[in-house]
Amino acid sequence: MDISVITDTFDAWTDTTLGWISDNGEWLFEFIRSVLEGTYDGVLWLLQLAPFYVIAIIAALLGWRLINALSGVLAGLALVFCAVMGLWTETMSTLALVITATILALFVGIPIGIVAGFVRSFDRFLEPVLDLIQTLPPYIYLLPAIALLGYGPATALIATFIVAMPPAIRLTSLGIRMTPLEFIELGQASGLTTWQMFIKIRLPFAIPSVMAGINQSLMMAFGMVVIAGIVGSGGLGETIYSAVRTLDIATSINAAIAIVILTMVLDRLTQSAARRASGEAR
Amino acid sequence: MNTAMNDSNEVLIDCQSVWKIFGGRAQAAVKAITERGLSKTQVLQDFDCVVGVSDASLQVRRGEIFCIMGLSGSGKSTLIRLLNRLIEPSLGKITVKGKEIARLNATELRDMRARNIGMVFQSVALLPHRTVLENAAFGLEAQGVAKEERHRIARAALEKVGLADWTSRYPRELSGGMQQRVGLARAIAADPEIILMDEPFSALDPLIRRQLQDEFRQLTKSLGKSAVFITHDLEEAIRIGDRIAIMKDGVIVQVGTAEEIVTKPADDYVSDFVAGISRIHLVKAHSVMRPVAEFRNSQPNCDVNALLRASPEADIGELIDLTTQSDRDAVAVVENGTVVGVVTIRGLLRGVAGKPAG
Ligand SMILES: Nc1ncnc2c1ncn2[C@@H]1O[C@H](COP(=O)(O)OP(=O)(O)OP(=O)(O)O)[C@@H](O)[C@H]1O
Numbered sequence: 165m166d167i168s169v170i171t172d173t174f175d176a177w178t179d180t181t182l183g184w185i186s187d188n189g190e191w192l193f194e195f196i197r198s199v200l201e202g203t204y205d206g207v208l209w210l211l212q213l214a215p216f217y218v219i220a221i222i223a224a225l226l227g228w229r230l231i232n233a234l235s236g237v238l239a240g241l242a243l244v245f246c247a248v249m250g251l252w253t254e255t256m257s258t259l260a261l262v263i264t265a266t267i268l269a270l271f272v273g274i275p276i277g278i279v280a281g282f283v284r285s286f287d288r289f290l291e292p293v294l295d296l297i298q299t300l301p302p303y304i305y306l307l308p309a310i311a312l313l314g315y316g317p318a319t320a321l322i323a324t325f326i327v328a329m330p331p332a333i334r335l336t337s338l339g340i341r342m343t344p345l346e347f348i349e350l351g352q353a354s355g356l357t358t359w360q361m362f363i364k365i366r367l368p369f370a371i372p373s374v375m376a377g378i379n380q381s382l383m384m385a386f387g388m389v390v391i392a393g394i395v396g397s398g399g400l401g402e403t404i405y406s407a408v409r410t411l412d413i414a415t416s417i418n419a420a421i422a423i424v425i426l427t428m429v430l431d432r433l434t435q436s437a438a439r440r441a442s443g444e445a446r
Numbered sequence: 447m448n449t450a451m452n453d454s455n456e457v458l459i460d461c462q463s464v465w466k467i468f469g470g471r472a473q474a475a476v477k478a479i480t481e482r483g484l485s486k487t488q489v490l491q492d493f494d495c496v497v498g499v500s501d502a503s504l505q506v507r508r509g510e511i512f513c514i515m516g517l518s519g520s521g522k523s524t525l526i527r528l529l530n531r532l533i534e535p536s537l538g539k540i541t542v543k544g545k546e547i548a549r550l551n552a553t554e555l556r557d558m559r560a561r562n563i564g565m566v567f568q569s570v571a572l573l574p575h576r577t578v579l580e581n582a583a584f585g586l587e588a589q590g591v592a593k594e595e596r597h598r599i600a601r602a603a604l605e606k607v608g609l610a611d612w613t614s615r616y617p618r619e620l621s622g623g624m625q626q627r628v629g630l631a632r633a634i635a636a637d638p639e640i641i642l643m644d645e646p647f648s649a650l651d652p653l654i655r656r657q658l659q660d661e662f663r664q665l666t667k668s669l670g671k672s673a674v675f676i677t678h679d680l681e682e683a684i685r686i687g688d689r690i691a692i693m694k695d696g697v698i699v700q701v702g703t704a705e706e707i708v709t710k711p712a713d714d715y716v717s718d719f720v721a722g723i724s725r726i727h728l729v730k731a732h733s734v735m736r737p738v739a740e741f742r743n744s745q746p747n748c749d750v751n752a753l754l755r756a757s758p759e760a761d762i763g764e765l766i767d768l769t770t771q772s773d774r775d776a777v778a779v780v781e782n783g784t785v786v787g788v789v790t791i792r793g794l795l796r797g798v799a800g801k802p803a804g
C-alpha cells in the first residue's frame with residue numbers, strides 16, 4: 165500500500181546514504197576504527213601484563229587508601245573471585261572497554277564542559293542535545309556505528325563513548341559555573357588575568373563536580389557493557405550474550421556476577437576519590 | 447614614595463556624585479532621580495530598583511584612614527566596591543591616583559588592582575583548597591612574585607596578625623576571627639598603596655580587636671599608606687579613623703573628624719549614632735572653652751593668668767586631670783603664649799554630656 169511504498173523508499177534511501185557515506189568516508193572510518201581499537205588494545209595489553217592477583221592487590225591497596233581496610237580486602241577478594249570463576253580474560257576485556265570509552269568521553273567531554281561553563285548560550289544549546297542523548301535507548305547508537313565501523317570492539321566503543329559523555333559535559337559545566345561570587349570578586353580585586361582566574365579560582369572549585377562527572381561517566385559506560393556484547397565487543401558482555409543464546413544459564417549468571425563486581429569496585433573507588441577531592445576543597 | 451608622602455593633601459581617591467542603582471531599569475531610574483528627585487522608596491516602587499549608593503562624594507587623601515560607618519544595608523559595601531570597580535557606577539565619576547577608573551582598559555585596571563588597591567572582604571573569601579600561608583601569599587602570586595619570596599613575605603604578615611603557627615593549616619580549621627586575620631595578612635602582604643577594608647575586624651574578640659586596630663593604624667601611618675575602612679562600630683571608627691563618613695540609605699549624611707561628628711552631628715540619625723559615645727578623649731579644649739572676656743565678666747575676681755594652662759588640643763580627660771590638681775575651678779587654654787579661652791567645670795560637664803559650650 166501507500167505506507168509500505170513510503171517506508172520502502174525510506175529504507176532504500178537510508179541504505180544508499182549509509183552506503184555512500186561508508187564508501188566515500190571509508191578512509192575516515194578506517195582511521196577512527198584503528199584509533200579506537202588501537203587504544204583499546206593498548207589498555208587491554210596493559211591490564212593483561214600483570215597476573216590476576218597483582219590487579220587484585222592493586223585494587224585492594226586502592227580500596228584501603230581511598231576508603232578503609234575492610235573495603236580494600238573486599239575489593240581484592242571480589243576480583244579474585246572473578247578469576248576463580250574462570251572469567252578473568254573476559255573481565256579484563258570489559259574493563260579495558262569501559263576504561264577506553266570513559267577516557268575518550270572525558271577527553272572530549274571535559275573541554276566541551278569547560279567551554280559550556282563559560283559560554284552561557286553554548287550551554288543552553290547543549291542542554292536539549294544532552295537530554296536527547298540520555299533519553300534515547302542506548303541500542304540506537306549501535307545501529308549507525310555498526311553500519312559504518314562494522315562488527316567488533318570499535319562499534320561497542322563508539323556507542324559506549326556516546327553514552328558516557330553527557331555526564332562529563334554536564335557536571336564540568338556545572339562545576340565551572342558554580343564558583344562562588346565572592347571568590348570571583350577576590351580574583352578581580354587581586355588583579356588576576358583571565359587565565360589565572362581559570363586556573364587558580366574556577367578550576368579548583370569545579371574539581372569536585374568534575375570528579376562526580378567522571379564517576380557518572382564510568383557508570384554509564386558499565387551500563388552499555390552487556391548491550392555492546394551484541395556487536396562483538398568481546399569481554400563479559402559477549403559472554404552473556406552468547407550464553408543466553410545457547411541457554412547456558414550458569415555461565416551467563418557467572419558473567420553477570422563478574423560485571424556487578426567490577427562495577428561496584430570501580431564505583432566505590434572513584435566515588436571515594438571524588439569525595440576526597442571535594443573534601444580538600446571544602 | 448617618600449616625596450609623595452610629604453604632600454599629605456594629595457587626593458588619592460576622588461568620588462564625585464556617585465550613584466549605584468541595582469536592577470534592570472537602573473538607567474531609567476537614574477534619569478528619574480536626577481530629573482524629578484525621586485526618593486529611595488519611590489525608586490523601589492516605580493522602577494523595582496534598589497538604590498545602593500546615592501549621590502556620594504568623598505575624597506581620600508594620601509596617608510589618611512577614612513572610615514565609613516552606617517547601619518546594615520546603608521550601602522557601605524556597595525560604595526567600597528565602586529572604588530576598585532568591582533561594580534560600575536550608574537552615574538558619577540571616580541578617580542584613583544588621578545586616573546578615572548571607568549576609562550581604564552582591562553590591562554590597566556588589572557595592574558592598578560594588583561599593585562595599588564588592595565581589598566579585605568566582608569566575607570573574608572579564603573580559598574578553601576589552599577593553606578593559610580598560600581592564602582596569605584595570594585595577592586603576591588597575582589603580582590607574579592616568585593614562590594620563595596612571596597612565602598617569606600606572607601609568613602611575616604601572618605606573624606604580624608599572630609598566626610605564625612598556623613601557616614600550614616587550611617582555612618576550615620580556623621575560627622572566624624582567625625580567618626579574618628588571614629584575610630588581613632593577605633592584604634598586608636600584597637603591600638598596596640590604598641587598602642579597602644570591609645568590616646575586617648567584625649568577628650574578633652575585643653582584646654585582639656583593639657590590638658589589631660592599634661597595630662593597623664600604626665602600620666598604615668608608618669608606611670604612609672591610605673585606607674578606606676568600613677565598620678559598624680563607631681568606637682572603632684573613632685579609634686583608627688582620621689575622618690569618618692556616616693551613611694544612611696545610600697547617602698553620605700556627614701563627613702568629618704571624630705570630634706566634629708560627635709560634637710556637631712548633622713542630623714538626628716548621626717546624633718543617635720554618637721549618643722552612647724564617651725566624649726572624654728574626643729572633645730578638645732577648643733570646643734568647650736569660653737572666650738576670655740566672657741569669663742572675666744562672669745568671674746571678675748579670678749585671675750586668668752594664675753590658672754593652670756592647657757593647649758587647645760587637650761582633651762576633656764586631660765582637662766579634668768588639670769582641674770582636679772588645681773585649687774581653682776577653671777583651666778586656661780593657651781595657644782602661642784596667649785590665653786585664647788577658659789574651660790570651666792560647667793564647660794567640662796557640658797562637653798561630657800555632648801552639649802555645645804555655653
Ligand atoms: N548585587 C546587588 N543586587 C541588588 N541589590 C543589592 C546588591 N548589592 C547590594 N544591594 C542592595 O544595596 C543596599 C546596600 O547594600 P550593602 O551591601 O552596600 O550594605 P552594607 O552597608 O554593606 O550593609 P552591611 O553592614 O550589612 O554589610 C541594600 O539595600 C542591598 O539590598
Ligand SMILES: [Mg+2]
Nearest residue numbers: 522523568644
Ligand atoms: Mg557590607
